[in-house]
Amino acid sequence: MITAYHRPKTLDEALTLLTQPNILPLGGGTLLSHASSSPSATDAVEVVDLQSLGLDFIKKSGNNPSTGSGQRLDMGATVTLQGLLENEHCPDALKSALKLEAPLNLRNAATVAGTLVSCDGRSTFATVMLALDAKIEQTTLDNSKTESRLSNIGEFLPLRPRGLITSITIPLNAKLAFDYVSRTPADKPIVCAALVQWNSGRTRLALGGHGKSPILAMDGTEPEGIKAAARNAFHEATDEWASAGYRMDVAATLARRCLDEMSQ
Numbered sequence: 571m572i573t574a575y576h577r578p579k580t581l582d583e584a585l586t587l588l589t590q591p592n593i594l595p596l597g598g599g600t601l602l603s604h605a606s607s608s609p610s611a612t613d614a615v616e617v618v619d620l621q622s623l624g625l626d627f628i629k630k631s632g633n634n635p636s637t638g639s640g641q642r643l644d645m646g647a648t649v650t651l652q653g654l655l656e657n658e659h660c661p662d663a664l665k666s667a668l669k670l671e672a673p674l675n676l677r678n679a680a681t682v683a684g685t686l687v688s689c690d691g692r693s694t695f696a697t698v699m700l701a702l703d704a705k706i707e708q709t710t711l712d713n714s715k716t717e718s719r720l721s722n723i724g725e726f727l728p729l730r731p732r733g734l735i736t737s738i739t740i741p742l743n744a745k746l747a748f749d750y751v752s753r754t755p756a757d758k759p760i761v762c763a764a765l766v767q768w769n770s771g772r773t774r775l776a777l778g779g780h781g782k783s784p785i786l787a788m789d790g791t792e793p794e795g796i797k798a799a800a801r802n803a804f805h806e807a808t809d810e811w812a813s814a815g816y817r818m819d820v821a822a823t824l825a826r827r828c829l830d831e832m833s834q
């Protein structure tokens with residue numbers, strides 16, 4: 571239950587509020603403001619609404635020939651899933667994953683940061699972000715000093731460390747493919763696969779559809795062994811939706827399909 575609401579106008583104000591106990595950042599509020607079926611005193615939280623902090627930017631940058639840096643997309647924490655989907659620089663495969671993440675009404679409110687903080691293994695958005703090796707910037711206030719820390723999404727997802735997410739960055743200089751299997755075309759996936767390949771040959775395969783977070787099945791210098799990596803990642807992935815054996819077969823097939831799509 572939300573017991574107090576703050577809407578700071580600056581990042582410093584927000585960070586100061588967030589140093590207090592039992593106070594959480596509010597993104598789209600689709601999860602935080604969802605009434606609990608059995609509210610109790612322990613559910614009581616104060617929230618810091620992030621919408622006035624100017625963190626709703628999407629910016630393409632990089633590709634500086636003198637530094638050789640690749641193109642990337644920087645997005646503020648409060649960019650909505652729909653805002654990202656409609657952005658001209660959003661890769662097509664990421665758009666497909668965003669459409670599966672949530673229906674339009676939720677996509678219009680839910681933010682990229684709130685979604686990564688609260689996602690589970692069936693999150694198509696988080697699966698693609700993991701394959702892209704997204705970088706997450708978190709900012710905290712420690713002893714009146716603002717500190718920013720950049721982590722790879724692969725480090726962030728298992729721990730979900732506290733700290734305000736201010737921005738998320740993905741590369742645009744890599745090929746991306748996404749595919750999935752679900753009960754119906756618009757349902758959450760039983761298995762989904764996201765494959766990213768850089769010009770250097772670096773290949774990352776992330777799998778979703780099971781457990782608490784998507785899994786990084788492979789991060790190698792070439793796609794050799796991708797089907798085996800996909801199978802290995804799901805060898806214990808049994809739940810009420812599918813057996814591990816089924817998921818292993820589907821993951822290997824989806825990984826191969828993604829690879830085929832890239833080589834066309």
Ligand SMILES: Cc1cc2nc3c(=O)[nH]c(=O)nc-3n(C[C@H](O)[C@H](O)[C@H](O)COP(=O)(O)OP(=O)(O)OC[C@H]3O[C@@H](n4cnc5c(N)ncnc54)[C@H](O)[C@@H]3O)c2cc1C
Pocket residue numbers: 594595596597598599600601602603604620647648672676679680681682683684685686687688689690693733734735736758
């Ligand atoms: C009807 C309905 C159906 C849903 N179905 C699903 C579903 O199938 N699968 C699913 O995974 N989720 C589901 N959700 C949950 C929710 O929609 C998503 O997880 C959503 O993407 C959360 O994003 P948000 O911006 O609304 O987060 P919020 O509700 O604002 O916050 C979620 C969490 O993220 C934290 N947070 C938000 N922004 C930041 C930030 N910048 N830095 C650090 N922490 C932050 C909050 O403190 C909170 O702990 C559903 C919700 C509703 C209402």
